[in-house]
Amino acid sequence: MKKFHTLFGSVFLFGLSITCHAQGHTHGEAELFVAQEGDNWLLQFVIPAEDALGFESEAETDEQKTRVSSLISDIESNTGIVEIANKCALTDVSHSLETHDEHEHGHHNVEIEYAFSCKVTASSISLLIFDTMPSLESIHVEWIKENGQGSVILNKENNTVTW
Numbered sequence: 001m002k003k004f005h006t007l008f009g010s011v012f013l014f015g016l017s018i019t020c021h022a023q024g025h026t027h028g029e030a031e032l033f034v035a036q037e038g039d040n041w042l043l044q045f046v047i048p049a050e051d052a053l054g055f056e057s058e059a060e061t062d063e064q065k066t067r068v069s070s071l072i073s074d075i076e077s078n079t080g081i082v083e084i085a086n087k088c089a090l091t092d093v094s095h096s097l098e099t100h101d102e103h104e105h106g107h108h109n110v111e112i113e114y115a116f117s118c119k120v121t122a123s124s125i126s127l128l129i130f131d132t133m134p135s136l137e138s139i140h141v142e143w144i145k146e147n148g149q150g151s152v153i154l155n156k157e158n159n160t161v162t163w
């Protein structure tokens, strides 16, 4: 398990550095980092709040607050976010929507992290999130697996990475 945490720790750091770098992100473009070790898969999305929520300021109106709680519900139940092939159980979810302590102006990202446990090695990941977030045009996917690493840019028409 130690190796597992080391791998995931490095991915989280990688993700964080990207997040900082992406404060001047491009609306419509998101990132997904995928790490696999054994049965364990970690997926980390970094999405412009403009695409995730439709606004980047702190939620103020009732409509915006409803949008935030609706998205939290979708994320936590993995409804319309991501589909991972073969028998995978969602074991953990975390996201940045619960932390309201940062009052930063300007660009803002929403981060979502999923941990899955797969009995059979996952052969593909489909990003249903394009339907949930219609303004999202592309997602740059990077993966680190036991048998190699790579990247691909997915979009609405081509929303699946297959290994």
Ligand SMILES: [Zn+2]
Binding pocket: 025, 027, 048, 049, 050, 056, 106, 107, 108
């Ligand atoms: Zn922005």
